[in-house]
Amino acid sequence: MSYEAVIGLEIHSELKTKTKIFCGCATAFGAEQNTHVCPVCLGLPGVLPVINKRVVEFAIKAGLALNCTINKFSKFDRKNYYYPDLPKNFQTSQYDLPIAEHGYVDIDTEKGRKRIRITRIHMEEDAGKLVHSGNTIKDSDSSNVDYNRTGVPLIEIVSEPDMATPQEARAYMEKVKSILEYIDVSNCRMEEGNLRADLNVSLRPEGTETLGTKAEMKNINSFKAVEDALSYEIERQEEILEDGGHIVQETRTWDPDKGITLSMRTKEEAHDYRYMPEPDLVPIVTTDEEIDAYRKNLPELPDARQKRLEDTYGLSSYDAGIITASRQMAEYFDAVIADGADAKLAANWMMGDLAKNLNAEGKTIEESPVDAKRLGQMIVLISKGTISSKIAKKVFTEMWTSPDAPEKIVKDKGLVQITDTKAIEAIVDAVIAANPKPVEDYKAGNKKAIGALVGQVMKQSKGKANPGMVNKLLAAKLDA
């Protein structure tokens, strides 16, 4: 029996507002425990929530960027369950009238473009953080609660179960992350917990329609873990089904060290959340005009940007895809070509030397010692013929540790390319004279022997001779 996987993701993204969703406490990451709290987010007796306007704005922008319909009438609801990281023992979330619904995102798969539908997007508050006395929650006698994160605004993006492979799930999450960064509503720093996903996966016999029983894995916070956890879980479920067993609907946790998922079954498996309209908050009503204004003010999104790079600059789909995958990279690219640098060269340098060096030092593109402007200037020098590509590599390396402009580096280090025919001719003549054997081999029919001569000319010129011209002149003289 052959099985196919059915995967759905619920992505939680923290919104990059300055303050929490219902109170004025700061959302800044990394503060000492319980120093960003107030009566409201502590859920003290008598407190009331007031909605942060920017949370709604960001949620609407996210809805539009993810191709959703914005619900003009939206409200909050209480989702009731007991857990120590939830001070009120209910989460103020949205149930039947979320801010946005019925959207989609297109991803690139091996089989081409695929559309992943988004069921809904809603706003909710984050819970606090638990620090367990043991290694995991299961072997802890006690836990400590930090409420700094309580009330940090989240949007939850729920997908339809449209993904079929762990790779598709990863691609979907990467795309969503990229879009959220583009519209600047989230920092998406997964190491800070800004972006996490709950994964739902079930199997069914290939070609059938009925969904199988699903397992859920919560709070996955890296792309690698998304792929690994899903791969493992699919295998695990396949084994059970092939043995004739049944899948239990449950929550499982992913152990990245052991590379397995574990059941988190507790006595409280069936939650009755008893959703009810939040009486302390009034509804949110958005007009068509406001939605249009939001739509008009959206920046160029990844897909559109990629297409533009392909159409305007002739970049390959692959290259354009890489450049536009993150907003930071896309903006860096724009800055590189802003003063006339060639787009294709820019793409090559970014995906080549720049990426290599950044990865080696674990830096992000925002931390690049070589800023976009200087890279652009360097590329212009290549195009002008002032330096060769080979020399440019030296210049690039120099720029990595020096703040100097490329022109200055070229001048200081005397790296200007030699293009004067007479000068090159002189070296060519000298090399031909000093290297009789390769000359003989070339004249005898081994055209490849010219390589050694080119090498010698380059060496004599300290690499500065224009390689193209060297080749031409040598060939001309030898063929004569």
Added chain:
Amino acid sequence: MRLYEQPAHVLHDMLVNKEITSVELTKDVLARIDEVEGDVKAYLTITRDEALKQAAAVDEKIGRGESISFLEGIPGAIKDNICTKGVKTTCASKILEHFVPPYDATVTEKIQAEHPVILGKTNMDEFAMGGSTENSAYHPTCNPWNTQCVPGGSSGGSAAAVAAGTAIWALGSDTGGSIRQPASFCGVVGMKPTYGRVSRYGLVAYASSLDQIGPIARDVTDCAHLLNIIAGHDEHDSTSSAVAVPDFTKSLVADVKGLKVGIPKEFFVKGMDADVEKTVRAAVKQLEALGAEIVDISLPHTEYAISSYYLIAPAEAATNLERYDGVSYGERVDGSGIVEMMTNTRSAKFGEEVKRRIMIGNYALSAGYYDAYYLKALKVRRLVKEDYDKAFEKVDVIVAPTAPTPAFKIGEMISDPLKMYLQDVCTVPLNLAGLPGISVPCGYSSSHMPIGLQIIGKALDEATVLRAAYTYEQSQTFSKEMPELGGKKA
């Protein structure tokens, strides 16, 4: 004549005219507390030293020739479900036995800005759930008119203190009648404002869409002044109304000529308490004599209001009270794990009525029952409100009894929760509809227990309600009468 017998507006004039000092006044009220508090038990916390300090500060101010506000230097009390920073706030529950709020309710801030003398926090039914103050986890409060009777609830402590003279004014809260009914039972004036008129920030929530804070005082004049102080939009409360607050003292005009007064037939049912019917009908006649036009009206969904209220309020309460779990504040009773700890804590520290309402609430919200109970109740709520909207097309105010009976005996109803709920029949509709209502004394039962007249107004029309109440009050002397403590039995 003792100072504690005077209403705030008289005492204010006396302070301004330097006939008395705030310290003298405060000492007199404290002496009254010493005399009768043992019998009345209106308070949970008395802040004696702080009160005298506050009084002394006001006297200094007067001594410097500075002018003082209405409430300045006048002793009053705050119901113990309103947060007072640095002062224990227990909601008359064991689960908050040692809870000291690190913040003030907005209403507390507004009151404190007037520099009154705060005597302490008053007793109530636990978490405002009840109509007799018998559900307090600490002790019941006794009605100053007959200490074998209840003072009403849930603001029984506040009403009893004002009636007994152990406070000149007080704040209470009203979710289903909890200001008006105790005011009626204790022969004082109590008002529930329009929902949203007064901020709920810092009022420990019972039922969020029904709760309101309001004044309890000796007379309508004091009520109007208190309302001026506490009313107003609050940025901390998303449900607070942004509509401008008029000067309610401008309503203290004895004029109801041409005022259309609706008498709802559903509030005057066969078999109602004879004394209540007699006194309320007499009050209606009085209003007519004063120039009002009496109009018969019908509020057909009145009979469903109790059911609607007692599904909505417990549902909201069940979620509002989930936070009391022993984790970050309040009492904790240990257990082998967190679930057991939470269960042990709540089971040991919540009283019976609170547990009952939490369970009713969770039942009404639970999967499979939500539509039939909670959702249905919300729909009937709209119908109740529409009854009043329709009636107010024909009349300016509606007049009815505040409670179906005068104060009953302590212990008489406590073992029959449903019977207790049915006592709220006259008051809950206003909470469902969000309307303002006041209770003014209008007479006594044959055993000399006070009876209250309820005047109900359109949303945000406290002004007309106060005018009608003031006019009626000026025509009789009930508001001026105080109980002889230790006196008549039923």
Added chain:
Amino acid sequence: MKVTEKDMENVAVLSRLSIPEGEKGKYTQQLNEFLDYVDNLSGVPTENIQPMAHVLPIKNVFREDVVKPSLDRELALSNAPLKEDGYFKVPKIIED
């Protein structure tokens, strides 16, 4: 009997309450009496009536995204039943 003792127990668990054996009957009976009474609502026609969760026609109440001072940590922890190192301390969360 609308509600059995088992039903009442389930609601109690949902409410994080444990009702002593001797009182289960009383609570169950009271719950039933109550539900019998509120059954009068089923007689009210409400097919086209919208539920009313808020009495005031208020909407769009927002605050600006401006940081306000947080509570001093000592004050935030001042009512904690058990604390450690600036944290609120709670017992074992997952039971075996």
